Amino acid sequence: MITSFIEYEVSERIATITLNRPEAANAQTLPLLDDLDEAWRRAADDPEVRVIILRANGKHFSAGHDIKGVGPEGAASNGEAPKWTLAGIYEIEAKRFLEYSLRWRNIPKPSIAAVQGVCISGGLLLAWPCDLIIAADNAKFSDPVVMMGIGGVEYHGHTWEMGPRKAKEILFTGRHMTAGEAEKVGMVNRVVPLDELRPAVRELAAQIAQMHPFALRQAKRAVNQTLDIQGFYAAIQSVFETHQTGHGHALSESGLPILTLLDGMKTAINK
Numbered sequence: 001m002i003t004s005f006i007e008y009e010v011s012e013r014i015a016t017i018t019l020n021r022p023e024a025a026n027a028q029t030l031p032l033l034d035d036l037d038e039a040w041r042r043a044a045d046d047p048e049v050r051v052i053i054l055r056a057n058g059k060h061f062s063a064g065h066d067i068k069g070v071g072p073e074g075a076a077s078n079g080e081a082p083k084w085t086l087a088g089i090y091e092i093e094a095k096r097f098l099e100y101s102l103r104w105r106n107i108p109k110p111s112i113a114a115v116q117g118v119c120i121s122g123g124l125l126l127a128w129p130c131d132l133i134i135a136a137d138n139a140k141f142s143d144p145v146v147m148m149g150i151g152g153v154e155y156h157g158h159t160w161e162m163g164p165r166k167a168k169e170i171l172f173t174g175r176h177m178t179a180g181e182a183e184k185v186g187m188v189n190r191v192v193p194l195d196e197l198r199p200a201v202r203e204l205a206a207q208i209a210q211m212h213p214f215a216l217r218q219a220k221r222a223v224n225q226t227l228d229i230q231g232f233y234a235a236i237q238s239v240f241e242t243h244q245t246g247h248g249h250a251l252s253e254s255g256l257p258i259l260t261l262l263d264g265m266k267t268a269i270n271k
């Protein structure tokens, strides 16, 4: 299976899903996310597949949601200014930015994300649902949406992934977390030199693929279920509503789902 945005291949019990929009730093449009979800479903349904790798072509894992590509459907093609409503935003985001990520997280097979370059906001929604994350030494993780008047990206993994204090610092400042810092807080499993990223992830996947698939399924469920009992699922749902009040506020202030970028935002993102 190959689409405009996603490459998919299976070999030696490992499914590899590759984001393939490198010219746009793998920024996510709605069709890209739908193709990605289709690839995850294939990997989940294929009895030959025991481990799933998610990786990205190009310099960057993902620059987040492509603002032009996630608006009201059809708006871009007819040349009219998009007519944003909170109901429309909610519908797009509940499916593509919340349900997809939760489904990928709960697929009963181990998954590994390989992250290089930037992983910004919506990029986190692709990496966090994976069970393991291997980062290249040039990886940078950030969610600078407070600068756009929003309290954090749709799927609130921050507190779980970074711990509460780092989560607040990263959100309040919009700064990025380096690969080393991400490893220190437990958000990534390992940092490797950039040119070793793909072989390292492949080797790890091959090792895991030797294990009994039902035991892997049970191990994954044990950890995810523990997090859910601690409140992960309920918190993710609850904070999604908080996120929507951010869009509602921006709509009432400006007619757009986010507020105008504050001065210095680009500087902060690129730091």
Ligand code: ZN
Residues within 6 Å of the ligand: 093, 154, 243, 247
């Ligand atoms: Zn949103």
